[in-house]
Amino acid sequence: MKIIVLISSLAISMTTQAQVYKERIGFTLESIAEIDIGWIKIYNRPITPTGKTLSTRVYSAKQIGYSQQFIEWMQQSYLPKGCLDGAGYYQNAIPKFSGTNSLLGNAINEHLAALPHMYGAFSRMYMYLKKDENGKFVPQNNFAAYWRIEANQLQHISMPVSFISSADDYYFVIPDFSSNSKGYSYDDKAASNLMNFDKYLKDYKHFYIPPKIVEDDQQYVVILSKNNELPFEKVTIGEFFTQAEKQFPGWQKITPVSTENFSLAQKNLTRLKENYKSKWNNIAEIKLSNNQIELQDFVNAKEGNTDIFDNLDIYGKEGAMPTFPILKVKKTALALCKTDQPQWLVIRWTMGMPNASFNKYLHESILNNFNFDYVYNYFFGKNKVVEVYKPLRSPTGK
Template sequence: YSAKQIGYSQKFVEWMQQSYLPKGCLGDATYYQNYIPKFSPTNSLLGNAINTHAHALPLMYGAQTKIYMFLKKDAQGKFVPQNNLGDYWHIEANQLQYISNPVSFISSPEEYYFILPDYSSHSNGYNADDKAASNLMGFANHKNITGYKHFYIPHSQYIVIITKNNEALPFEKINIGEFFTEAEKQFPEWQKVTPVSAENYAKAQKNLARLKEKYKSKWNNIAEMKLSKTQITLQTFVNATEGYDDIFDTKDIYGKEGNYTSFPILKVKKTTKELCKTNQPQWLVIRWTMSMPNQPYNIHLHESILNNFNFDYVYNFFFDPEKIKNQTYKPLRFPSYKEVAVVTDASEASKKNNADKNVFFFEDFSTTVVGKIPIGWKSKLGSAGSSSVITNLDGLDGNWAVVADYTVTPGEMKKPLPQNFTLSYDVVVAQNFTWGAKQLHFKLAKETSPGTAESFLDLGIRPGYDGRDGDVSLETKFPSPPGYSNGSNTFVAPGFSNNKKNNRITVTIKKKEEMLQVLIDNTKTAEYEKAIPAAHLFNALSFYSYNPGANDKYYISNIKITKN
């Protein structure tokens, strides 16, 4: 490695430190180069064989920040890492190994074959859960990275790749013929590393010959396979008898082709390997992990990189230096930046209700700017790390808070609620909301500590389909004193379906002494004469849902609690 390449790695560290400051964690930073492994007597033959493939990788150098999330205090009372677990942010020149899945069976110290698991560019794309994660905080179309190749590897990491003039990565797709030619070449090598019996070795050779004949007419077709098929061994060929799925099969259980996501097998162009040895990176990879995406420290890392890191400066530094001549790196936003909440005028309904002494609480989100987190509300992040924002709905007045795959709670509501009250809220779902998706839950609880409820009422609701009624679930837990409501029931939600542009209903919950009533658009859905102890006081309120689907959001507004 040249002094200039080492210097670039050091710059990567500086750029990271200027763009990100860990919150709730400890962080450190370092730079590194490719580790080229040698034979290790303590490693297995298989481990050594696969490790030698690193000799075929392009020259790589980079930097990382490591964020330790588990901490303890040392003898001096200073916070130190409790263990070695952490999340990472990397910037690397010519990185390949850690953004790809190796096809080890045909790889060697001379040639590295791999798959790039970029679901975003595949026609089948991500599944529903992964799609939600792939757009965490707008990653899929974020303005700061939209000009660069970027994708999410499920349950692994977010990746941004920068190339000169946004050119395609310098990789070649191999054809089926090359795959079988290389596989046949490697048979004796793998028999030394992971030997099978002489009988099975002969069977593997026979099956290889059968596959070559089977794919003879597709010899020049691009070799594509599912990610689950990349871990090929000699046993794979032993098992590749007629009638079984083979390496290139992508049929589903019904025999239909193309329903599974497959990726081409790639290798690095030979000229590129030589160019990677020069002081000019051939591509740059900015990547970061999200091992705990519903935790604030991880969301902070993700948000900091997307909004603070100056991707364009990095591009210009390496590929168009005249644009930034005599300019040092500056983040787009400094880590100390704090967004000031912009408050808009309250609606007339909000002013009127908040002036009414009988109205205990009212919220129509009119003071929050569209696109921002509801002022005065807290979001407990969901599986994709998303949180509620305010939106307008075409054809409906007012502001609406989105609830999808997270929990939202009012942070500024007085506590406890009145002993007797009428509580109502409006709910909207879009047309073609997925039938069978999860409910929107509204929960009233008496908590002894945050998140720990000794008693509660949980009302779930979701729309029907094609004009059919929706459904309501009601779960209650009032164990003390005995004799009150404990258990769950289901009811019909009349008129709540998914066939209109905006499917809107009003849910009303009334508590009067021991009685509990639930109404949907003024139609009584449930009534319990002895449901809740008369003197019971709720002190927590929340809405939650766990739907990651883009069309399966709930919209809430006009939340009102009136003292009875």
């Protein structure tokens, strides 16, 4: 009996020691990496969802119901391991004036009003944990990775071209290096196909966004849309210059230049319009570094200097950097986004700690378990899906 007690005590001691806790940080990621910690709460969707109104935006009961379904699909496909997971749903951010923001910051925030009608759900993986008085894991802080499913998402997978955008029109570029002739850089190539990302999602538009381009963390993005066609229009060089000219007076109030320089910017714009006359109907493509244009860029666009559409290296060779078309959502699609039928669906997840076990396990679980085909057919298939969602594989399996 004494031997049994001793062995049991040792086992408990070893288990306790394995979970290494550090003050103000929480349990080290390595010490809890193999524990199926699970969800804070398993979500049960109400039988009758309730609609919601935010400012001038009205989200129908059906749209809220879809958001709640997204949570169920995620929870049925993924069992959090090495982290604690919470979930919820949300809608578009409503643009608000901030007294502590700059004029430029408030102007760019106003452009959020032109974004499509969006609603979705998130799964938040808390990575640093502690235990409460009952011995249950709880978040130590708010550091987390995210998995999201969103109808009509655009803001967080694109980069705004703010100079020609407004509260009525949102112009943007999507940093999809997988569709670019130059492809990913050497540093991003391996990450772009982590665990055969391309193989698993070959039937749908998908791409990897490196860190610090759209958000701090790197993202894996999958977009589902009918027949894999997105309702976006490529903007011409002519439309770019027309919109830019229209926005000149407004930006002079927001990021003003001297009267002399404003006049120079106008002259340079006139010269650029003349120079690009033969390319007026060509697609406007820019480098990612050129998405945040300001009046000063037109002040500097003197004869002999590079302009927004130039893509030269230090030796004057054309095509030095990847360029991406400026896009906008089709007006008909913008209106349809407000209906109960999503126009496109974005499924994306962050890999802020790609070497951490919990983050790798999330990525692996989505690729192996999440039923992308079901979701596509549910919203965009020829016949409405009637059977309930089932993951490709059980998240409790190995």
